Amino acid sequence: MTVNTTSLCFRNKAILAPMVRVGTLPMRLLALDYGADIVYCEVERFPLRQNWFWWLKTTRLGLGLLSLKAQSHNNGILEVLGTVDFVAPNERVVFRTCEKEKDRVVFQMGTADAERALAVARLVENDVAGIDVNMGCPKEYSTKGGMGAALLSDPEKIESILTTLVKGICKPVTCKIRILPTKEETISLVKKIEHTGVAAIAVHGRKKEERPQHPVHCDLIKAISEAVSIPVIANGGSHDFIKEYSDIEAFRKATGASSVMIARAAMWNPSIFRKEGPCLLKDVMQEYIKYAVRYDNHYTNTKYCLCQMLREQLENAQGKKLHAAQSMQEICEVFEMCHFYEETTALLEGKNSLLEATDQDVDDQIEDTDVIKVAVRFDKREYPPQITPKMCLLEWCRKEKLPQPVYETIERPRDRLFCSIVTVAEQKYRSTLWEKSKKLAEQAAAIACLRTLGLPEGKWSEAANHLVNKRKRQDQELLNNGDHGNSLETEATYKKPHFPPGVPNPNIS
Structure with a gap:
């Protein structure tokens, strides 16, 4: 072995x-x-x-663990803290590590x-x-x-x-x-x-x-x-x-x-x-607090660990103050570390401000008064197999003899999330929510367009699903004709490196 x-x-x-x-x-x-x-x-x-x-x-998500995503950081934390974070679907950091x-x-x-x-x-x-x-x-x-x-x-x-x-x-x-x-x-x-x-x-x-x-x-x-x-x-x-x-x-x-x-x-x-022997507990706790502040450890976790260190001393004046603390700042006050807290948080906030300035540059690229915005996300579980909002939008454009949808996607450097804008009949649509992948961002943009126009999205919940019925007919015809090739219609999508200039809003029936 x-x-x-x-x-x-x-x-x-x-x-x-x-x-x-x-x-x-x-x-x-x-x-x-x-x-x-x-x-x-x-x-x-x-x-x-x-x-x-x-x-x-x-089994709801199949290999549900894959919804855990190793992100470059969480809300700008990595560049500020110098950590690698693994973030759960609810955006909570479940594992944080660093080079040391x-x-x-x-x-x-x-x-x-x-x-x-x-x-x-x-x-x-x-x-x-x-x-x-x-x-x-x-x-x-x-x-x-x-x-x-x-x-x-x-x-x-x-x-x-x-x-x-x-x-x-x-x-x-x-x-x-x-x-x-x-x-x-x-x-x-x-x-x-x-x-x-x-x-x-x-x-x-x-x-x-x-x-x-x-x-x-x-x-x-x-x-x-x-x-x-x-x-x-x-x-x-x-x-x-x-x-x-x-x-x-x-x-x-x-x-x-x-x-x-x-x-x-x-x-x-x-x-x-x-x-060389144990250090004074007071010094140990102060060193622990320094790491907790520097690495943005949640105050409840920090408080729990400090209580474990104090043990029988929890009943003295300091222990009671620690038990009553409701923030990292209050914890630092208990251990006379207010100056360290203020200096460190100011440093972290300064780094974060630089990241936010970079983010604003990215946001400025997609801020357009002609873009219709809707707060939507794509959830694959709400759709039949092989049916997506992008397919529905493409089908509708073909039916109306309109140019195919054009998707323009941009990545935000701070957290590597994506936002996509889709242009249909010279009108732009996007979701206000940033996604973890380009594919999800494009699907969200398609949903924003479909909902604005009052068109079906292809969900299970919709009473009549034209695309599902059409797909079944196409698959049956291919089987009848003996064609066992790829029966799925390819989503045609054109990518453009830069956003097009603003155009007047057309009247779309």
Whole structure:
């Protein structure tokens, strides 16, 4: 079995564990500053259940995960922050990374489908150091979708997912599991996992029904380490073992593992990775806030992580002020960092102003008093197969003996979104909404024209659909004539590099 080769090594490493809500970019960068060798990022649940990975039981969009789009940035954020953002259909950033962590961040996903997992892995593999599959989460919102710990009872699906990923991407693949009810079952599973070609396996030394207050089973992690030749990453020692940096090595020896993955101890104080010893919590929190402001981390996430660091101090005056904070600015006020907040936000706003000026130049290119604008979008699900607004508009122009529609599409540099203007009978039409592709922008422009003229768009909901009936007749005629070639009528579209000059509005009946 050939394992994907990479510079990423999983032996003798101190690793930041994947933690939902905690392992965002600011925390990962802070852990790297304090000495973490590898940082894992968990991107399987909050806030993705409805928009990304919860497609596992959804067929409405087919491979619904592909609606996740790796955009150059979100609303100008990339050029301002220097990040790479992956944005869900609701425009929420679900994974943000940057050049500093590119060679040391592992992207963990929750999945129950091999092909969909591969599609997601291919979306992000150029911006991460590795891909991990979560097979240990015991929470219901994960297991009810067949993900997380639910996979532990389905070895065949585990093999399918991991083998598909190992063969399908160039970056190393790992997985994180919990131990099974018996030692024999656990050893049998990890050997099957090893044969898939994964680069390493992380083991949380508890059963799926056990929680942090239960002791970690170091003996079972050690048995796993002795049973396989690939690196084993021990996880689950924060409660019983790891209180400072020297404890990391003690836990590694107790488990016989190659490396140690730290979750809660790092959440409470990321300087646990610092060989010289932990830093004062006050200094750690201030450094975290700096990263949170610089990288536009949402204040609710920032607040949550700071509360985890304060722990028992949440009841003192500072903790109460933090609990009451409702913005990043108020959080900075709690920690006496108002000056830093004002300086940093002013810098970011200055960069954003430059982008907006560039956007305005683009908008000026399409601002035309002769253009009729309608706020519409094209949703493929609302139309029969092979029927689109562009086809309907083309058919109508032919029927009325008018020139074919001319589409002029422009890309906005700030966010690489598109807007298209269609000219029909010397009148221009466009949607006011920007789209993610040229094709969608052109369909939206066609809809704007059709609605303005009061013409059918070809939707399922329309009582009589001339194009659908015509297409059926054409297909039947071709079949009767023995012609098995392409029966679809090609959409004729003329592209022009520049917008035409304005022309008077004609009267169109």
